[in-house]
Structures are given as structure tokens and as C-alpha cells.
Amino acid sequence: MNIYAAGLLISMIVYLAVGNYAGRKVRKLDDYFVAGRQAPTLLIVGTLVASLMSTNAFMGETGMAYSGNPSLIVLLTAVNCIGYTAGGLFFGRFLRRSRSLTVAEYFGRRFDSRRVRAVSGVTVLLGCTAYLVMVTQGAATIIHEVSGLSFFLTLPIAWAGYTLFTLYSGSRGVVLTDTLMFLLFASVAFLGLAFIVDQGGGWFAAVRELAVLDSRPDILSWHGTVGEETPWATPVEALVWSMILGIAWGIVVAVSPWQASRYLMARDEHVVIRSATITAGMVMILYAVLMFSGAAVNLLNPAIEPAQENMIWAAMNAMPPLLGVLIMSGILAAALSSASTFLSLSGFSISNDIRMPPDPEDPRSLGQSRWAMFGVSLAALLIAYLLPEGRLFWITYFAGTLFASSWGPVAFMSVWSGRVTEAGAFWGIIAGLTGNLLFNAISVLGLAELPVYLNPILVGVVLSWITIEAVSARGRVSAKEHAFRAELHMTPESEFQGAWVHRTVLWSWALIAAGVLTAGLMTFFYALPYREAAGVDGTGEIAMSLGVGLSMIVAGALARWGTLRSYGDRASDK
Template sequence: MDIYTTSILISIVVYLFVGNYAGRKVKHLEDYFVVGRNAPTLLIVGTLVASVLSTNAFLGETGFSYASQGGAYILWPAIWVAGYIYGALYFGRYLRRSKALTLAEFFGHRFNSKSVQAAAGVTIVLGLGGYLLAVTQGTAVILSQLTPLSYTQGLITSWLCYTLFTLYSGSRGVVITDTLMFLLFTIMSFVALYYIVDTHGGWLSSLTDLINLDSKPDLMTWHGIVGNDTEWQTPRDYFIWSLITGIAWSFVAAVSPWQSSRYLMAKSEHVVIRSACIAAIVIAVSNLALFAAATVVNLSKDDIFPHDQTMIWAAMNMMPSIMGALLLAGVMAAALSSATTFLSLVGFSVSNDIFPQKNKDDKSLLRFSRLVMLIVGIIALIISFFFPPNLFWLAYYVGTVFASSWGPVAFMSIWSDTITPRGAFWGIISGFAGNVILRFCDSFGWIDLPSYLNPILVGGLLSYFVIVIISRRDKVSEIERSRRLALHRTPQHECNKKQAKKTQLVAIAVIIFGLILTTLQLIYYVYPYQLATGTLNPENRLDWFTMEAILALCWAAIFVPWGVVTYRAIEQSYCPKPTLNQAVNQGGKSTQ
């Protein structure tokens, strides 16, 4: 048994051991669903990062950057991670305030409608069921490449691991293992970057060689390789696609069930905001490290196929054996942690939102939830045998469904006093259907959509206009209005100036992060790129009007304002100024 197989087996054993430990702590339904609403910042950050950085990031997206979009993936600002910040400020903390068990239950209670709850539950099952499929296939690919197991055997093995784990431990086990795995694969991402880049004389030397790589011209431009036989015919097409995709995934980060549901577990609203800001920073930096490492692999071997095996090849050929083994254990950990998240959420929605069990005690509900999870897992396994694996595009198609179907409803449920239950119901359905149907027709060549008519955008706009049109014909009831207003009343125990100051430090970190990333991009990418391509201004001055320079500046343009907004929102929400009467009373007491 080689070191790579051994490391993966050890990580799986640790994973199952932790799950068994966590499962023993589950005493009631709230423990199983939301960890007793007592998770600290580290655990929420861990589960946010681990549930999104799955096989799609480590295999699918790294393969994409290696194959054609190296410069684009490194240069483009992480528009989508800003969704964590505004999602926490304008949805996540209110979601936690509701004390719901699931997101679908939140919608059902907010709109006083079982139909809305069921509609949200069905989209979770369909959407996350597809994501679970992608992650399951990703783990099978890893196992088939690194162990004697075949792809089919890898499917069964990975399925057994995450299904048995999730059935027993629920969310309590998921967040603990997510955090352990998050620490492992985040550290190993930077270790991989160090060894891969060091092989070719450091980053600046690697960047120059990549710019001059004959086999892949334009690999390091801001748009990557475009033209015939690619997804994008022109740089403009890629720009539009990247912009729409970035915005769509920011909505995914803000409201999707596998991200925002983590806030239901948070110890406080301060934990929600801190976790979101830290997760945005960690994910952005981790992605940059992974994409840069995968792109540099071209200098050692530029014909790896399938492309999603790029990091597997690098771990086995460009890193010391022990480090490569740890990296692959981290990749496997990321895949399993995401699978547990998706399976648990699908199981929770089926048992709590689609087929709720009334008049049953906690033990009966726990048994039913576990049975449902087992059935869901079996269905996902069966489909995995017949659906061809395509990690990047499958995750991209499935993930963005929630931007279209949930985005408008989620934010309007908090901020609109005119949205009605029928509007919310048909908004979810129309957004989901609009995205999926257009995507289906485009994939089969029945229609040819221009880049500006991306199904994500069309589905989201359709959802919004359906909500507005239908809600105008109805009337918001007093119970719906009172429930929305109740969400805007900050609990007294959250108004703690000491905690608020700590949370504001995280907001300041977001501002500093944006400034540092822009500076690093300019120094270590844009200037060397212009120097190598001969596009610097006279006297070797930077040309600020190239897309590479503009994209580098966008890091600060995105993160600095959101850091400021977060800082002020904390001040306004959790450090209220005393009213005139309170000031008079305090003044009176001070003179006594």
C-alpha cells in the first residue's frame, strides 16, 4: 500500500471516528439539525469553507485554470465571495434570529404558508441532490486514481463513508469534521503552491514562462484562451460570462441552503457576521493559491487529460511524497465534507419540509430523518452510476439554480413589505424552472443563447418579476407583516458593545484584505505581465488602462466598500445610541 492510499485511508478513519464521537452527543432534534445553535466562529467558518471548496474547486476549477483560463482565474476579483458579507448582513443574521430548523421552514413561517415551505424544500432536494451527485463522483475519481479501487468501487466506498457518517451524527458531526478538513486542505493548498512554483524558480520566473508558453497562447491574459473550440468566442463573451457568473455565485454564497443554513447553527449574530467575513477572505485566498498552482503545472506537463486530474498529477509528481499525500488527503476531505453537508440538508428538507411528521417525539423524528437520508443517499448513488462525471459544469449548473430561484425571495422576505405567499411560491418555482429549462435547451443545442442571456440572469429576473406581478394582486396579511417586522427587532442580548467591537475588527480586516490583494496583484502579476509582453508605458511605468490593471484594482473596489458597510452596520445594529429618556435617566443616576 503506497503513501497516497495510506493517507486517504487514515483521513477516512479519522473522519468516521469523529462522526461516531459527535453522534453520541446528539440528544434531540435541534442537536441533529442545527448543533443546538451554539457553534462558535471557528466551526461556522470551517463548515462554510469546507462545504463550498469541494471537488469542484480542487478538481474541476483547477482543471479549468490549468487548461485555458489561468490568468483569468488568478486576476479576476473574487466577486462572488462578497456574497458572504452582504448575505450575512441582509439575510443570514435575520435567518438565525428566526430560530428555524431549516431554510425552507424559515420561508414557511415567514409567509405563513406550507406551500412555500414545500416549494423551497423541493428545490433543495433537486438542486443539492445534483450537487451531491457531483461530489460523489469527485470522490470516486480520487479513489480510482490513487487506490486499487475501480471507479465503480470508489463510488460505493465514498458513498458508504459519508452516508453512514451523516446518518448517525447529523449537523453536529458535519461542522466538526468540516472544520478539521478545512484546516487541512487550506494549509495544503499553500504548501502545494510553494512546492509547484519552487520547481520552476519561483513565482515571477513561472509567470514569465507561462506568458511565453507556445502550446497555450493567451493562457495568462485576463480572458484566457477564447475562440473556436472553446466556450467563448471573444474576450467580451468571457467578460460577460465571468461578470454574470460572479454575481450569480455571490447570491449562491449569500442565500443558498448549503451556505446560509450554517448561520442557523451560530452561537450569536456576531458569530454570523464574523464567520461570513473570515470565510470570504479565506476562500478568496485559498482559491488564488489553488488556481496559481494548477496553472504553473503547465510548465511541467501541459497535456494532462482529463483536466480535472491536474492537482492529482501534481501531488504525485511535483511534491515530496508526504506532502503530496497530505494534499490528496485534503482533497478527499473536502469532497467528503461537502457530501455530508449536501446529504444532511436534503434529508432534513425531505423529513422536515416536504413530508413533515406531526405529533411525534424527538426520537421518532430522528429515526425518520435518518431513514429519509438513507433513501436519498441510495438514490444519489444509483444516479451516479449512469450520469457521466463532469465536475466543473455539473457544479456550475446546479449551484447557480439557487441564485435564480432563491435570491429574490430570500432578500424580499426580509426587506419587502409587499411580497405575498403566492408571490414567494411562484417566484421560487419560476426562477428554478427558468434557469433549468433554458440551461437544458442550451446544453442540447436546441437554442443558442448569447452570453448576456445567461440562464442564471434570465431565471433570476423572471423570479423577481413574477413575485412583483403576483404580489400586486394579493394582500399581505397582518400575521405576515408582523412576522417580518419581528425579524427586524434586534434581540437585547445581541446589543453588546464589547462583542460589537470585536466584530468590527473583522470588518476592518476585510478592508485591509482588499487593499493588500490589489497591491500584491499589481506587484506580482500586472507589472511583470506588462514587462514580459512589452506593454509598459515609457520609463517602465505601469499602464493603468489595461484590463489586467483594472481587474487588480477591483479587489480593493469590492472589499473596501463592503468592509466599510459592515463596520457601520454593526455600529447601527448592535451599539444603539440611548434615547433622550435613557440619557436623562442615566444622567440623573450619575448625580445621585
């Protein structure tokens, strides 16, 4: 066994031990599904970031950066990070207030409908299982590269690595291991960048070399490599693509089950808002670091195939062994953390939303949830064997954005509109899901070349919203639905504590300050040296640098405004 395999084995043993510890405290479904609703800010931030940044971030998206388009992912992230504070303020805290066990259960209770709950559960099962398959393949690839074992053997090893502790401990174990994994991979992301840049001759030397890299023209420009051999013919088309995906993923991080459901575990509503605020900044910074790292690996080896394994190659071939072990353990941690989240959500959907237990307090419900989760994990393992490797980026983006199309309009309107009927919500979810799947099929099968503005995500969102409005106009909202929504807007008195409000506002100011600092640092360390090295006017790069900082400022300002508007007037000194 080499040092890298030993490092992965030790990290997996640690996660299993933590999961076993957490599982001993699971006594009922409330513990298993939502960790007893007592999680503090650090644990919610940890699980939010960890469940988002899977192997797609460390392999699929860094592979895209390595291939010539780091800027598009950074721009995309700048747009979608605003979705965190918007989601926490306008959906997440109300979701927590509902005291539901899952997001699908919330929809069912909000619209007093078993079929709305069931169809929501089916979308969770489809999207999260697809995501789980991709993450399982990513984790298996990491173990394969490190150990030399065949992919056929490493798939069940990866599968067992996340299934065992998730099956036993549920959300209690997931939230703890997610936070440990988040702290690990966030640390190694910065360490990896520092080493890669140092090997490239230092920061400014690396920027100069990448600016004129013949094998990846325009890799550091605001639009990245575009042209006939890329998905984008022009810089404008690339920009439109990143903006559309940014908006879509903004909706995803605001309402998707693997993000919004984390708020159900929060200790109070201020934890929801603080976690969303901190996560917006952490995700933006981590993606900027990872994308430059992926691009900079070209300075060490410009011919890595497949591109999605560039960070694995760097860790095992260009870094000191100890740092390489930490990098590989961090990448595996990103995979396992997301896999545990997707597995738990898929299992919860079957046992709680599609099947719907007659008595959630029945002790047998806990065992049935574990069996449902085990069935999903076996199905994911089988599908992972059948699907070809190397498509992490595109399949993950497809699976993730299903929720933007099917849930986005319904989620926000369930809180802020009193006109949405049960039928409107039901058919809106189906219309959004169907529109996304149909237009994706047209594109994948090559039946037509869709223009950027007919992106399947946008089509699904628009179809969902139109359907909700059209169907709701022909029906009536029941008294029970009105009453449930009215209760959602009744803020508990405990949330008005002055110290809590003050602390939440301070975190919003911290994000605003981080945005100002980020804009300055990116301009000085990226845009200006790139302009000099590439011999261009640098307007696009400067605008991009300021735009990334501005997105963080907007997210922070939104968090501050929402906190003061919702809690500031009645804040007490208790």
C-alpha cells in the first residue's frame, strides 16, 4: 500500500468512526432526518459547502478550468452565490419554521396534498440519485488512481465508504462528517494553489505564462478559450452561458433539497441567515482558488487526459508526498461528503415522501428509512457500473439544475404568494421537470441545435411559472392552505433577541468587506498583470474582478437588509 492509499484509508476510517459516534444518538426520525434541529452555524456552513463542492468541483470544474475556461466558472459562481442569501431569507428560514422533516414534506403540508409531496419526492429521488451516481464514480476514480486497483473494484469501495456511516447515523452523522470534510478540503485547496503557483515561478510569473500559453489560448481572459473546438463560438455566447447557469444554480442553492434541507437542522433562524451569508463568501473564494489552480496545472503538464484528473495528477506527481496525501484526502472528502448527503436525501424521499409512513413516531419508521436508503445506494452502485466515466461536469450540471426548473417557482411562491393552488403547484412541478428533460433530450440526442436562450433550465423555469399561474387562476386556495401560509409568516418571539440580530448583521458586514477586498485583490493580482502580459486593454478582466467582489457585496447587503427588516424593529436586549 502506497502513502496515498494509506492516507485515503485513514481518512475513511475517521469518517466511519465519527458516523458511528453520531449514530449512537439517533433515537427517532427527528434525529435521523434533521439532527434534532440543534445544529449551530459552523455545522450548517460545513454541510452546505461540503454538499455543494463534490468531485464536480475538484474534478469536473477544475477539468474545465484546465481545458481553458476557469473564468466562466468563476463568473457563474459569482452570480449563484447571491442565491445563498436570497434562499436563506426568502425560503430557508420559512422552511425551518414549518418544522417539516424534508423539503418535499413541506410542499405537501403547504398545499395540503399527498400528490404534491409525492411528486416532489420523486424529483428528489431522480435528481439526487443521478448526482449520487456521478459522485460515486468520482470517488472510485480517486481510489483507482491512488491504489492501482481496477475501477470495477474501487466502485464498491467508494460505495461502502459513504453508505456505512450514512446508513447508521443519518443527518447527525452527515452534518458532522460534512464539516470535517469541509475543513479538510478547504485547507488543501489553498495549500494546493500555493504549491502549484510556486512551481510555476511565483504568482506573477504564473499569470504571465498562462496569459500567453499557446496550448490554451485566452485561458486567463474573462471569457476563456472559445471557438470551433469549444461549446462556445464567441465570448458573448460564453458569457450568456455562464450567466444563465449562474442564475439557474442560484435557484438550485436557494431551494434544492441538498442545500435548503440543511436549514431544517439549524438551531434557530439566525443560524439559517448567518450560514447562508458565510457560505456565499466561502463558495466564491474556494471556487476562485480552485479554478486558478486547475488552470495553473497547465504550467506543470499541459497534456493530462482526461482533463478532469488534473488535480489528481498534480497531487501524485508534482507535490511533496505529505501535501499530495492531504490533497487526495481532500478531494475524496469532497466526494464522500456530497455522496452522503445525496444518499440520505434519496432514502428520506422514499421512506417519508413517496411512501409516506402512517405514523412517523413508530420506532419501525427509523428502520424502514435505513432500508430505503440501502436500496437507493445499491441502485446507485449498479447504475455507476453501467454509465461511462468522464462526464462528471455535464451530468452533474444536468442533475443539479432539475430542481431549478421543477422547484424554483413553486418554492418561492409557496411562501410569498397566496394565490397558488394545490393543482397549480402539482402541475407546475411536473411542467418544469418535463420541460427541462425534454429540451435536454433534444440537445443530447442531436435533434436540434438549441440557441443559448432556449437553455433547458430556463425553459423549465418559465414553463413551471406559466403553468402555476394558469392552473391556479382556474382554482381556489383552501382555508387550510391559507392558514398554513399565515403561520409561516408568524415569527417566533425567540428570534427577536438583540444579541442574535446584532451577530447576524455583523456577518453580513463581514461578507460586504470580503467583497470589497476580493475586488481589489483580483484587480491587482489578476486583471492588471494579465493586461500587461497579454498586451490587451484588460477592460473585461477588470470588470470581471469588480463583478466578483460586487456579487459578494450584494449578497451581504441583502442579508443585512433582510435581517434588519425582519427582526430589527422588534429586537430586544434579552
